[in-house]
Amino acid sequence: MCAFPLHVWTIILALRDFSWVTERTNAWDAIGVISYGMVFALIESLVVFLAAVLLGFLVSRQWDEGRRIALLSVLVLITALWAMTSQLYFLWGVSLPEQMMRFLAQSEHPVRVLYATGLALVLPTVLIPAFLVLKSNKVFHFVRELTERLSLLTMFYLVLDAGGLVIVVVRNL
Amino acid sequence: MEKMNRPLDRREFLKLAGLLSLSYAIPQFGVAPGASQPTPGGQNVLLVVFDALSAYHTSLYGYHRQTMPNLDQLAERAIVYHNHFAGGNFTTPGTASLLTGTLPWTHRAINHNGTVDGSFVKKNIFYAFRNHYRIAYSHNPLVNTLLFQFTQDLDEFIPRERLFLARDGFIQTLFKTDEDIATVSWARTIKRREEGYAYSLFLAHLYEQYREGKVANFKPFFPRGLPNTGGDNYFLLEQAIDQLGGQLGAFPQPFFGYFHFLPPHYPYKTHRDFYGKFERDGWMPVEKPADLFSQEKSTKTLLKWRIWYDEYLLYVDREFRRLFDYLEASGLLENTWVIFTSDHGEMFERGISGHITPVLHQPVIRVPLLIFKPGRETREDVYTPTSAIDMLPTLLQVTGQEIPDWAEGVVLPPFAPTSPDPERSLYTVQAKHNEKYAPLTRATTTIVKGRHKLLYFFGYDDLVGRERIELYDLEEDPQELNDLYLARKEVGAELLDELRAKLADVNKPYL
Numbered sequence: 241m242c243a244f245p246l247h248v249w250t251i252i253l254a255l256r257d258f259s260w261v262t263e264r265t266n267a268w269d270a271i272g273v274i275s276y277g278m279v280f281a282l283i284e285s286l287v288v289f290l291a292a293v294l295l296g297f298l299v300s301r302q303w304d305e306g307r308r309i310a311l312l313s314v315l316v317l318i319t320a321l322w323a324m325t326s327q328l329y330f331l332w333g334v335s336l337p338e339q340m341m342r343f344l345a346q347s348e349h350p351v352r353v354l355y356a357t358g359l360a361l362v363l364p365t366v367l368i369p370a371f372l373v374l375k376s377n378k379v380f381h382f383v384r385e386l387t388e389r390l391s392l393l394t395m396f397y398l399v400l401d402a403g404g405l406v407i408v409v410v411r412n413l
Numbered sequence: 414m415e416k417m418n419r420p421l422d423r424r425e426f427l428k429l430a431g432l433l434s435l436s437y438a439i440p441q442f443g444v445a446p447g448a449s450q451p452t453p454g455g456q457n458v459l460l461v462v463f464d465a466l467s468a469y470h471t472s473l474y475g476y477h478r479q480t481m482p483n484l485d486q487l488a489e490r491a492i493v494y495h496n497h498f499a500g501g502n503f504t505t506p507g508t509a510s511l512l513t514g515t516l517p518w519t520h521r522a523i524n525h526n527g528t529v530d531g532s533f534v535k536k537n538i539f540y541a542f543r544n545h546y547r548i549a550y551s552h553n554p555l556v557n558t559l560l561f562q563f564t565q566d567l568d569e570f571i572p573r574e575r576l577f578l579a580r581d582g583f584i585q586t587l588f589k590t591d592e593d594i595a596t597v598s599w600a601r602t603i604k605r606r607e608e609g610y611a612y613s614l615f616l617a618h619l620y621e622q623y624r625e626g627k628v629a630n631f632k633p634f635f636p637r638g639l640p641n642t643g644g645d646n647y648f649l650l651e652q653a654i655d656q657l658g659g660q661l662g663a664f665p666q667p668f669f670g671y672f673h674f675l676p677p678h679y680p681y682k683t684h685r686d687f688y689g690k691f692e693r694d695g696w697m698p699v700e701k702p703a704d705l706f707s708q709e710k711s712t713k714t715l716l717k718w719r720i721w722y723d724e725y726l727l728y729v730d731r732e733f734r735r736l737f738d739y740l741e742a743s744g745l746l747e748n749t750w751v752i753f754t755s756d757h758g759e760m761f762e763r764g765i766s767g768h769i770t771p772v773l774h775q776p777v778i779r780v781p782l783l784i785f786k787p788g789r790e791t792r793e794d795v796y797t798p799t800s801a802i803d804m805l806p807t808l809l810q811v812t813g814q815e816i817p818d819w820a821e822g823v824v825l826p827p828f829a830p831t832s833p834d835p836e837r838s839l840y841t842v843q844a845k846h847n848e849k850y851a852p853l854t855r856a857t858t859t860i861v862k863g864r865h866k867l868l869y870f871f872g873y874d875d876l877v878g879r880e881r882i883e884l885y886d887l888e889e890d891p892q893e894l895n896d897l898y899l900a901r902k903e904v905g906a907e908l909l910d911e912l913r914a915k916l917a918d919v920n921k922p923y924l
Contacts, residue, residue, distance in 0.1 A: 250602075250612040257601060269594050276598030277612050284616050323614035330609025411591040 241313035242292060243285035244390045245320035247397040250281040272411050278397075278404030292316055303374055310383040314369050322362060452544045455667035456787060456812050457749040460538075460804070461736065462511070462671070463729050464504060464553055464678040465768060467758030468497065469776035470723060473783075477696055480726040483734035484753070487783070489792045491753075492827065494782035496798040496887075498861060499757040502768050502777045502843050504555040507756035507801065508673065512538050512559060514805030514820040517842040518919040521849050526555050528562055536819045538805050539566035542669040544814065552576065552642050552653070552675035556756075560671075569664075576656060578639070578647040579627040606644040621645070633685070637721065640682045642675055650676050650732045658739030666748070667812075676729050677759070679767060681721035684728045691720045698762065699892050705875055706771050707764025719761035737785075750811060751785035752804070771843055771857045773868055774893050778841045778859065784825075786811075795826050797833040798861050800840075838862045838911060847872075852920035860912045864888040867898075867908040882909060 254274040261270035292312045299308045336344075344350040372379040468474045472481050473488055474495060500510025501517050509515075509522035513533050520529040529537075539547045540563070549560050550571040557573055564570055574580045574596070581599060588595035603620045605611040613620075624645045631639055631649065639647040657672060664670070698719065700712075710718075733753065740746040759768050760776040768777050782799065784807075802822035809816050810824045826833045844856035855872030870881035884898040884905045898905045 246614055249614055253601070253610070253612050261597065265594075272591065272594040273598045273601065276595055277602055280598070280602040281612065284613055288615060320614050327605070327610035408588075408591075408595075411594065412588055413590070 241387055241390060241394075242289040242316055243282070243394045243397055245317060245324070246281045246285050246288065247278070247394070247400070249320075249324060250277045251400075253277075271407060275404035275407035275411075278401050279408055282398075282401040282405075288316060306384060307374060307380055310380055310387065311370055311373050313387050314373050314383055315366065318366055318369060322365070452667065455544060457667045457669070457745065458542070458545070458752070458808050458812060459661070459668075459670045459740070459749055460511075460672070460752045460754070460808070461733070462508070462673040463733070463753075463755050464556075464673065464675050465757060465759045466677055466726070466729065466755035466781060467760070467776045468495075468779045468781045469758060469760075470719075470726060471781050473781065477698070478691055478694070478723050480723050481730040483730045484781075484783070487734065487737055487785075490790055491783040491785045492789075492793045492795060494784075494795045494799050494825070496796060496861075497754070497780055497782035498798065498800050498839055498841055499755070499778050499780050500801045500841060502757050502770070502773055502841070503845065504553055504756050505559070506842060506844075508556050509533075509559055510801045511754075511756060511804055512563070512671075514538065514802050514817075514822050516802060516821060516840055516919075517844065518853060518916075519821060522559060523842070523844040523847060524849055525845060526558055527849060528558060534562055534565070536817065537563050537566065538671070538808070539563045539669070541805060541809055541814065541817060542812075545667045545669040545812075546665040547669045547671075548664060549671040549673075550576070550653075550657070551671075551673035552648060553673060553678070554642065556673045573642075574646075576648055576653045578631060578649065578652070579624045579645065604644060635682050636685050636688045637682045638680065640676060641680065648675070650674060650728060651735070654732045654736045654739070658736055658743075661739065661745055662743045669808075673756070674729075676732075677722060677725040679759075681718070681725040683721070683724040684731075686731075687724045687727035689724070690727060691723050699894075701762045701892065701894060703764040704770075704772055705881065706873075708766060708770070710764050710766045715761045715764075715766055718766050722759060722761065746785070746787065748787050750787060750808065752808070753781060753783040753785070754801070754804070755780040756801075769845075771870060771873060773841055773843055773857050773859045775887075775891065793827060797826055797835075798837070798839050798863075799825055835863060838915075840912075840915065850923055852923045853916060858912060858916065860908050860915075861887070862908060862911075865901075865904055865908060866893075867905060867912060869909065869912055884908070 251274075254277040257273060258270045261273050292315075295315075296308060296312055299311060303311070344353055347353045369379070373383055374380075470476050470478075470480055471484065472479045473484050473493065479485075499507040501507045501523070503525075505522045505525065505527045506517035506520075509520045509527075509529050510517060513520045513529060513536060515533075515536075517523045520533055521527070522529045539549070543566065546568050547566060548569040548571065549563075549567050550573075551557050551560060552573060554573065560567070560570060572585070572592075581596075584595050584599045585592050602612040603617050605613075605617040606621065611617045628639060628645075628647050631647070640650065641647045653674060661670070697716075703709075737746075737751070740749060740751065757768055758775075758777045758780055760766070760770070760772070760774060762776065763772065763774070765772060770777070780801070800822055802820070803825045804822070806816045806820045806822050807825040807828055811828055816824070823829065823837070839861040841859045842853075842856065843858070844853050847853050847855045857868065857870045859869070860867050864887055866885045866887050868881075868883045868885075870876060882898050882905065883893075883896045884901060885893045885895070886897055886901075887893075
């Protein structure tokens with residue numbers, strides 16, 4: 241689950257970059273950019289995995305192993321989704337609604353209001369799914385199935401990582 | 414580099430990001446395919462370009478503020494050109510004119526982050542100096558786009574990032590043989606601030622904190638923030654000068670060095686030693702009416718930016734002095750031609766700030782030029798109008814080399830064998846939004862002949878199908894306040910006809 245969002249994001253952005261790199265140099269260099277990107281994504285996935293494992297030690301053992309894994313998977317996925325959302329402003333030019341901006345500008349402490357609003361928005365998206373994973377069998381089973389399917393997809397990404405690694409090695413020979 | 418003056422679209426953003434890194438596509442410290450065969454006994458040339466340095470703001474040329482006191486002193490040993498014009502009004506065309514010795518309508522590097530026409534890959538100053546050891550460096554990614562085209566004729570292309578404060582040296586070390594593409598990918602993966610997004614979702618945030626920590630110690634020296642080329646690409650001019658000064662003696666001689674530093678280009682982040690120097694001097698520049706292409710900057714805003722820019726010039730001035738001292742102390746000055754110039758100017762008037770504008774008034778196209786001849790101890794002033802395209806033939810001439818037939822400029826006085834032609838026409842071209850390989854249909858061009866300067870705007874939406882023509886007498890009216898196009902009809906018509914004929918001529922290959 242750690243690898244999935246990181247690889248999806250890397251692939252989307254790397255493919256967006258493919259055309260200008262090809263235009264400026266050649267297709268082999270563009271493939272090189274994607275390959276390095278995949279290798280970096282693999283490294284980041286391992287780092288996130290390790291962080292998740294460490295976090296796992298903080299989760300109470302009153303829940304079984306499956307539930308703890310599901311909980312951590314959900315947390316990683318939601319955090320990754322928010323990290324993607326934070327970049328949408330630049331990718332799509334998505335901005336805060338006009339009314340919100342006006343409200344912030346008029347408030348005495350716009351930064352505090354912004355952070356408080358952000359927290360109010362993010363916290364429920366983390367806490368509610370976490371609570372449901374732990375308390376609801378239906379949600380737990382859904383997450384487990386989702387994790388299994390995404391793990392299959394992740395295998396495909398690992399193949400791409402291996403291909404990327406080979407290309408990186410070849411380019412550095 | 415106008416990215417700092419207006420938001421970039423995605424494509425420009427990416428191209429810049431790419432370039433930032435493609436500047437590593439280099440025969441770095443190795444020997445390039447077209448490696449030079451330095452001829453023993455020849456003289457060195459050091460071409461130093463400070464980006465966006467306007468002659469109008471330089472005390473040497475009569476500016477009210479003492480923005481460059483060191484240059485004033487050094488000028489006593491130089492040939493000082495008082496009416497020197499850039500080829501264009503922003504980095505790409507201005508630099509390409511310097512490097513190719515041709516005008517933008519010939520080299521075609523007219524668009525933002527543009528490249529010169531393929532034929533100039535072997536028609537440029539580095540190729541022309543193939544008897545020298547050739548080195549190049551630039552902070553500015555737009556310059557690196559051009560230098561990248563000339564790598565075959567560079568013996569050393571110093572990576573842009575080498576002179577940044579927090580560089581990711583491990584990427585270059587780890588992927589030595591594929592440094593360029595590894596660096597592009599690394600930038601796209603981790604540097605979220607450069608484009609606002611990155612491949613990395615988590616580590617990019619940690620990386621930002623790490624980078625900020627690395628430069629934290631320097632921040633107190635720059636009250637307006639650290640000089641940077643965008644994002645967190647911070648640099649110190651003094652560090653660049655130290656490195657260059659330290660390395661010059663080690664280059665094989667004779668060498669030809671092209672060093673293009675970003676200051677005083679925006680963002681104007683002066684050193685604390687100069688911070689606030691002009692803030693309360695009470696000086697008010699001549700007020701000028703808002704231009705049709707005004708960016709609607711208020712007088713207050715323009716005054717503020719002018720002060721910031723002028724204070725940044727003090728920093729540039731001190732650092733150039735230090736470079737000069739390095740050269741002198743090392744003895745290199747005895748055998749090195751040193752050129753001090755810029756690629757274009759900057760303006761803070763008529764509602765316009767910066768240089769990203771269709772307007773080609775003097776502050777944005779008139780640049781300083783000082784030539785320090787080896788061993789020279791006296792000053793000479795040249796008032797004849799000259800152009801950036803004259804640099805290439807002049808430097809070749811003074812170093813005893815052949816001037817190629819494709820060079821459009823002439824040898825500058827006093828090095829030319831004949832007196833300067835008083836009827837010579839000088840051109841500057843702004844065609845940023847014109848298609849590269851198409852006739853110029855949306856552009857501004859100027860022609861300077863003798864004391865007169867004609868500005869010709871055409872194809873802009875704001876002109877609603879009309880042309881805009883202005884004529885100034887630069888001797889009587891150096892501030893360009895009185896448009897004489899109607900008052901001096903004959904002069905105006907003659908210059909316009911000549912300019913139109915020239916345009917028809919340069920447009921021919923694209924019709």
